[in-house]
Every structure is written in structure tokens, then in C-alpha cells.
Amino acid sequence: MKIALIGGSGHYRYALDALSEQNLVGIAPGVPGEDLTKLKKALASRGIAAREYADPRALLPLADVAVVNTRFDKNAEISIEYLNENKFVFSEKPLATAREDLEKLETANAASRAFVAGMFGIRFSPWFRTVQKHLGEIGDLRLVTAQKSYKLGERPGFYRRRETFGGTIPWVAIHAVDWIQTLLKGDPLSVVSALHRADGEGPEICAEMLMRSASGVLAAVTADYLRPAGAPTHGDDRIRVVGTKGVLEAVGGVVTLTDENGETTLPPEPGEDVFRLFLRRCGGEEIGVTPEESFLATRLALTARDLADGGAK
Amino acid sequence: MKIALIGGSGHYRYALDALSEQNLVGIAPGVPGEDLTKLKKALASRGIAAREYADPRALLPLADVAVVNTRFDKNAEISIEYLNENKFVFSEKPLATAREDLEKLETANAASRAFVAGMFGIRFSPWFRTVQKHLGEIGDLRLVTAQKSYKLGERPGFYRRRETFGGTIPWVAIHAVDWIQTLLKGDPLSVVSALHRADGEGPEICAEMLMRSASGVLAAVTADYLRPAGAPTHGDDRIRVVGTKGVLEAVGGVVTLTDENGETTLPPEPGEDVFRLFLRRCGGEEIGVTPEESFLATRLALTARDLADGGAK
Numbered sequence: 001m002k003i004a005l006i007g008g009s010g011h012y013r014y015a016l017d018a019l020s021e022q023n024l025v026g027i028a029p030g031v032p033g034e035d036l037t038k039l040k041k042a043l044a045s046r047g048i049a050a051r052e053y054a055d056p057r058a059l060l061p062l063a064d065v066a067v068v069n070t071r072f073d074k075n076a077e078i079s080i081e082y083l084n085e086n087k088f089v090f091s092e093k094p095l096a097t098a099r100e101d102l103e104k105l106e107t108a109n110a111a112s113r114a115f116v117a118g119m120f121g122i123r124f125s126p127w128f129r130t131v132q133k134h135l136g137e138i139g140d141l142r143l144v145t146a147q148k149s150y151k152l153g154e155r156p157g158f159y160r161r162r163e164t165f166g167g168t169i170p171w172v173a174i175h176a177v178d179w180i181q182t183l184l185k186g187d188p189l190s191v192v193s194a195l196h197r198a199d200g201e202g203p204e205i206c207a208e209m210l211m212r213s214a215s216g217v218l219a220a221v222t223a224d225y226l227r228p229a230g231a232p233t234h235g236d237d238r239i240r241v242v243g244t245k246g247v248l249e250a251v252g253g254v255v256t257l258t259d260e261n262g263e264t265t266l267p268p269e270p271g272e273d274v275f276r277l278f279l280r281r282c283g284g285e286e287i288g289v290t291p292e293e294s295f296l297a298t299r300l301a302l303t304a305r306d307l308a309d310g311g312a313k
Numbered sequence: 314m315k316i317a318l319i320g321g322s323g324h325y326r327y328a329l330d331a332l333s334e335q336n337l338v339g340i341a342p343g344v345p346g347e348d349l350t351k352l353k354k355a356l357a358s359r360g361i362a363a364r365e366y367a368d369p370r371a372l373l374p375l376a377d378v379a380v381v382n383t384r385f386d387k388n389a390e391i392s393i394e395y396l397n398e399n400k401f402v403f404s405e406k407p408l409a410t411a412r413e414d415l416e417k418l419e420t421a422n423a424a425s426r427a428f429v430a431g432m433f434g435i436r437f438s439p440w441f442r443t444v445q446k447h448l449g450e451i452g453d454l455r456l457v458t459a460q461k462s463y464k465l466g467e468r469p470g471f472y473r474r475r476e477t478f479g480g481t482i483p484w485v486a487i488h489a490v491d492w493i494q495t496l497l498k499g500d501p502l503s504v505v506s507a508l509h510r511a512d513g514e515g516p517e518i519c520a521e522m523l524m525r526s527a528s529g530v531l532a533a534v535t536a537d538y539l540r541p542a543g544a545p546t547h548g549d550d551r552i553r554v555v556g557t558k559g560v561l562e563a564v565g566g567v568v569t570l571t572d573e574n575g576e577t578t579l580p581p582e583p584g585e586d587v588f589r590l591f592l593r594r595c596g597g598e599e600i601g602v603t604p605e606e607s608f609l610a611t612r613l614a615l616t617a618r619d620l621a622d623g624g625a626k
Contacts, residue, residue: 193506230573
């Protein structure tokens with residue numbers, strides 16, 4: 001598989017471990033002037049001297065797979081170009097920042113002999129795999145709450161405009177949506193309401209969503225950029241999964257099961273590499289990195305953002 | 314102050330420390346057949362031989378203060394009878410289980426020379442007082458999430474009927490509403506949406522609420538009866554208070570401040586006795602146990618319950 005790396009504004013890091021000078025055909029900015037400094041540094045530190053192109057289209061004939069992570073509003077457009085040429089796309093999430101772009105992407109995906117899947121890598125982290133492994137021990141699912149909290153730090157300028165950033169719900173809360181979707185195993189989730197708050201320029205500083213599944217599981221998500229600079233880690237991801245026979249909770253990467261026997265810290269499961277799974281799926285293995293789940297999470301996040309726009313102005 | 318204790322179905326325990334054979338004029342069931350066994354045992358263990366009346370009205374001429382905690386739907390009716398006679402009422406929360414009863418109670422309270430206040434005692438616990446004390450250190454408030462989680466255990470039969478129980482939001486989540494209201498210091502909170510789920514008989518097994526204040530603070534609350542029997546404590550109360558300069562969090566009674574200096578466990582503040590504060594307010598001191606805050610929390614909880622009824626059937 002020949003891989004093209006387009007843009008350096010998202011989570012290209014997911015792909016790094018699988019890259020080599022043999023399979024990386026080149027890199028290109030997704031929009032003119034995109035800053036690829038960090039990406040090039042990361043490649044160089046792995047001994048990979050990547051050929052750089054000015055136009056992402058130049059890589060199209062050379063690659064079997066595109067890793068797309070450019071200015072967020074451009075991801076869908078570039079993904080569509082690759083899908084139209086039957087190239088696989090590993091895309092930054094959300095797969096699109098506007099509903100009409102998402103629809104076009106779904107159409108292109110359906111017509112392509114290849115497919116697109118999103119960078120929902122946290123789902124393959126040890127703590128989430130541990131929660132998943134023990135899900136059967138807590139009876140029937142009733143309530144899931146999840147938290148995303150990040151330090152704001154310095155963000156690229158395009159985070160300041162909704163049109164180029166997309167919003168904190170599609171960019172951050174979407175991971176929690178993906179986790180909950182995964183735990184629900186096909187029980188369709190819908191968003192009931194959502195709120196967000198902007199503080200001047202920059203991404204919305206916090207957001208929350210209320211969801212319900214078709215079978216009646218309740219879910220709530222909060223996302224914020226208010227993790228203090230002095231906190232020991234960049235992110236504070238959490239999930240609490242409440243069933244009829246027990247509660248699973250992940251905080252700081254540590255998973256606890258509470259049930260009739262008390263509280264137990266669970267041994268961590270090994271994590272998985274989402275990009276390697278994606279590549280295996282490109283090769284035909286049905287291993288669950290699907291376009292459908294990425295579309296679902298994106299659609300839910302965009303719906304929530306639009307509800308929040310209407311509800312919290 | 315002469316005190317009457319009506320009913321034994323709620324949190325009469327808040328009043329126990331202030332009771333004696335001198336000030337307790339008697340006890341009575343709020344509804345015929347109400348089980349007062351535990352109440353009588355608690356009084357006996359403190360050496361108080363209480364005189365028992367069959368009718369709560371019989372205590373009306375004898376008391377200055379009524380502690381009302383009977384079948385939840387009856388609390389408002391009895392409170393009104395006492396307020397009409399200018400007697401102070403320390404009432405179980407919610408102050409009423411139906412909106413029309415709440416309105417009648419507010420009218421009676423406004424016309425009375427006495428007042429009613431609710432049993433919002435958790436707000437005076439050491440952990441909540443600690444959060445309150447350090448609130449000024451986290452900058453401007455942006456997001457508050459709160460959790461109530463209880464073991465279901467054995468519940469009286471009237472928990473099985475909405476008409477007599479009122480609902481898990483007014484009975485349980487209301488505390489979290491009270492906490493958030495208190496932290497918001499008069500910034501009015503409104504409920505945007507709410508969901509709950511019932512599993513056969515008994516109280517709704519879980520619920521969630523999304524709220525927003527007039528100034529734009531976001532808040533989310535979950536409440537559930539799914540804490541496993543094997544958990545080390547009955548309840549799992551939590552709050553996370555996120556500001557522009559730091560995060561305060563209380564879990565298991567321990568309060569942590571995260572700010573630019575890192576994470577710090579805060580020394581606990583002393584708790585206060587909500588009933589003694591109530592009695593001081595009956596004596597004329599303005600110490601913040603007000604009817605208005607109890608009415609606000611009750612109204613918000615009833616609104617949320619009704620939204621959840623409409624949204625989660």
C-alpha cells in the first residue's frame with residue numbers, strides 16, 4: 001500500500017508507526033500555506049525523508065491510501081477526490097464540518113470501490129478496550145456519561161472561525177459520541193439536546209449533549225477547553241458506564257468495576273493501532289473500522305452543534 | 314421553639330441533633346398507616362420518649378415549627394396547614410410533587426408570618442462547603458456537572474407510584490440542582506432538557522438534565538439508583554465545577570483544586586447543621602436558608618421531570 005499524507009493539522013500521528021520511506025509516497029499541504037513543520041519533524045525523527053508536494057492532487061495518482069488531516073473544513077473535499085479515484089481515505093474526524101459536505105462524502109463513499117474511515121483512535125486505547133472487555137459484567141446498559149477536557153494552549157488561527165474549525169462538539173465531543181456508539185453495539189443513538197458556550201475568539205470553550213438510544217439508554221457528554229495549564233496531563237478523558245448489575249468507570253486511564261463484590265481496579269487490556277486496523281480493512285478484513293460508524297458519529301455531532309447554536313445563543 | 318415531627322418517610326434525621334424532650338411536642342404520621350418505626354427508634358436511642366398523635370393536625374396548636382417528611386405527595390398539603398397558622402415548616406424536598414401544589418404552597422408562604430424551607434442538607438456538608446469556599450479561585454464559572462447515584466435497596470411501596478413518589482428528578486436530582494443554584498449565587502438557572510428511564514415498578518432508575526444559567530453557565534446533572542449493592546458507600550455524590558482559571562472537583566467527599574499550580578487536595582471545611590440554621594432563621598437571622606431557593610429548586614425539578622416525561626416515553 002502506497003500512502004499519501006495530506007495536511008499536518010490533525011492526528012497524522014496515528015499513521016506514523018506504519019509509515020516508512022518505502023510506503024510513504026509524499027506529503028502535501030491540504031490548503032496553501034498549511035504549516036507542516038511538526039509533521040516533517042515527526043517524520044525526520046523517524047528517519048523518513050518525505051517528498052513534499054505543493055498540491056494534494058499531485059499525490060492522487062501515486063497513492064493507494066490518503067491520510068487526510070488538513071484544515072478541518074477541507075477534509076471532506078479532499079476525501080471525496082480520493083474516493084472518486086477509488087483510493088482509501090483515513091480521515092481526520094469529523095469527516096465533514098458541514099452537513100451538505102457530509103452528504104456528498106457519503107455519496108462518494110457509496111460509489112467508490114474504496115472507503116473512508118475516521119481517526120477515532122481513542123476507542124482503541126487500553127482504557128477503552130478495558131471498558132469494552134468488561135461490558136458484559138455490568139448487566140444491561142442504562143446510563144453512560146463521558147467527559148472530554150483539554151488544555152486550550154496555542155491553537156492554529158483557523159480554530160477561531162466556525163467555518164474552518166467546525167465547532168468543539170464535532171472536533172472534541174465527537175470522540176465521546178464514538179465511545180458511546182461503540183458500547184451501544186448498533187443500538188442507534190440520537191441527540192436530544194445540546195448546548196455550547198463561546199468566549200470571544202477561539203473554539204467554543206465548553207459544550208454538553210444529552211442523548212438517548214433507541215432502546216432507552218441515556219447518555220450525556222461534556223467537552224471543554226478549560227483544563228488548567230498546571231494539570232498533570234493534556235487531556236482528562238473519562239467515561240462512566242452504568243448497567244443494571246455494575247458500573248464501569250475510566251478516569252486517568254484507570255478502569256474500575258463496581259459490582260456486588262465491591263470496587264475492583266481492572267488490569268489494562270492492550271491497546272490497538274487504529275491506522276494498522278484501517279490498513280487491514282483496506283486489505284479486506286472485516287475488523288470494524290467502518291465508514292458507517294464514522295458517518296454516524298459525524299452526523300450526530302453536527303446535529304448537536306446545530307442544536308446548540310439554536311439553543312445557546 | 315416547640316417542634317412537631319410529622320411523618321417518618323424522609324430526612325427527619327436532619328432535625329434529630331436539635332431535638333429534646335423539652336422542645337419536641339409530639340410526632341404524628343402524615344398519612345394514616347405511615348410507618349414511624351425507624352423514627353421512634355432513632356428518638357428512643359437519643360433518650361427521647363415522644364408523644365405520638367394519630368392526626369398531624371392535633372400537633373398544630375402545640376408547635377411553633379413543623380418538621381414535615383411524610384409520603385412525598387402530602388408534604389405540601391401539611392406545610393400549607395402549618396403556614397396558614399403562622400407556623401414555620403422545615404419540609405422534605407421537593408416542597409411539592411405537583412406544580413399546582415407548589416403554587417398553593419408559595420401563596421401560603423407569601424401570606425404567612427412564618428415560612429417554609431426545604432431539607433437541602435447536603436449543601437452544608439463539609440465537601441460542598443469546601444467547594445464553596447474555594448469557588449473564587451477558579452475564575453469565572455463556565456460549566457458544572459453533578460452526579461447523584463444511590464443504591465436502590467428496599468424502598469417503601471409509595472416509591473412505586475409517580476403520584477405518591479413524585480419522580481427521581483424531584484426526589485434525587487433536586488439536590489444537584491440545589492448545589493448548582495447555590496454556586497451560581499442568584500444567576501438564574503433554567504432547564505433545557507431532561508430524560509429519565511423507568512424499569513418496571515419503582516422509581517425511575519436513571520435521569521439526566523441539561524441546564525443553562527442566564528449568564529451562560531452550562532450545567533448537567535445525572536441521577537441514578539444503579540449504585541451496586543457491593544459499593545463501599547450508599548451514595549456517590551460528585552460535582553465538577555469548571556471555571557476560566559481552575560477546576561474544583563468533589564468525589565467521595567474529597568475536594569481537589571486543579572489550577573496553574575497543578576492538583577491540590579483541599580483541607581475540608583467544617584459542615585453545618587441545616588436544621589439549626591433553619592431554626593436561627595426562624596429567629597430572624599438572615600442566614601440563607603430561604604423559602605425562595607427551595608421553591609426555585611423544586612420548580613426546576615418539576616419542570617425537568619415533566620420535560621423528561623414528554624421526551625423519554
